[in-house]
Amino acid sequence: MGRNADAVDEGVAIALAAARLSVKNAILVSTISLGESFDPQHFTGTARDALIALADEQDAASDAMSRARKAAWGRHTQPHGTHDYRDRDVRNLRRRAKQYAGVAKALRALAEDSEQLRDLVERARGAAWQDVETNLQGRLRVEAMRPEQDPDYEKMRDARMQALRLVDLQKLSAQARRKRKAAAGETTGAPS
Template sequence: MRWPNWFRKRAATPRVRPFDEDALTETAPPTLEQSVEEGMLLADYATRMAVKNHIVVDTIQQGNPFEPSRHTKQAAEMLEELADEQDQAAERAAEARRAVTGLLGDAMHPHDYRDVDVANLRLREEAAHALADALRARASSESELLSIVERARADAWHEVGQAIEASLDAFSGAEALKANYEEERPGRLRLLIARDLAKLEEERGGY
C-alpha cells in the first residue's frame, strides 16, 4: 500500500542567511611601492616580448648576426614609450581627482568618481609618475638594457627551438609511417646535406 504524498515527510528547506555586506573583509588598498612594483613587472614583460620579436626578425628573417647593441635601442624606445603612457595616465587621474573633489552622492557606474575616490585617484597619479620615472631610469641604464636583451635572446632561442622541434617531430612522424623509412633514411640525410644545407648557406651568403 502506498501512502498519499501528503503523508510523506517533506525535505527540510535549508535556511539561507541574508547577505551581510558589513561582514565582508575590507581589502587593504595597494601601497605606492606595490603599485610601482607591479607596473614595472608588466613593463618588463612587455619590453622583453617586443625585443624578442625584434631579435627573431633581425637574426632569423634578415640573417644578421646577433649583436646586443642592435637591440638595446629597441628596448630603450619601448621603455620610453611606456613612460610616456604613464605620464598621460597620471594626468588623467589628476584631472579626475580635481573634478570630483567635494562631489558627493552615489556613483552611477565604475568610472563615475566621487569625493570618496579622491585618495585612490591621488594614489594612481603618484604611482603613474613614479613608474614613469623608474622606466626612464631603466631606459638610460646600459646594464639594465643589456639585461633585458639577454633575457629576450633566451626567450627567442627557446621559441625558435620549440618551433624547430615541432617541425622535426611532425616530419619524422610522417616519414616513420612509410614501410621503407629505415632504408631511405641514409639517402635522405645525404640529400639534406647536399641540397638543403647548401641552399641555406648560399642564401645566407647573400646578406
C-alpha cells in the same frame, strides 16, 4: 608607503615583461625575416625606446588619474558607471596617479642604465631563442613522426582525410585546370 612601493615594483615588472616581448619580436624580425646577425648593441636602442614608450604611457595614465581626481573632487552624487568617480574616490585616484608616476620614473631610470639595457636585450634574446627552439621541436616532432608514434593518429585521421578531399585535392584540381588552359592557350596562339 609599502603599498605604493609594492605597486610600483609590480608595475615595473609588468612593463619590463612588455619591453622584453617588444625587443624579442624585434630580434626575431631582424634575425629571421631580414637575415641579419644578432648584435646586442643593435638592440639596446630598441630596448631603450620600448622602456621610454612604456614610461610615456605611465605618465599619461598618471595625468589621467590626476584629471579624474580633480573632476571627482566635491562630487557626492551616485556614480553612473565604473569610471564616473566621486569625492570618495579622490584618495584612491591620488594614490594611483603617484603609482603610475613612480613606474614611469623607474622605467626612465632603467632606460638610462646601460647594464639594465644589456640585461633586457639578453633576456629578450633568450626568449627569442626559446620561441625558435620550441617551434623547431614542434615541427620536427610532427614532420618526423610515424603514424604508430602519434597518440592522436586514429582520432584525427578522419579529419585529415576530409581536409585532403575538400582542400588539398580541390586545390590540386584547380591548379591542373589552370595548367591545361594555359597550355591550350599556348598551342592555339591565343594570348593568355
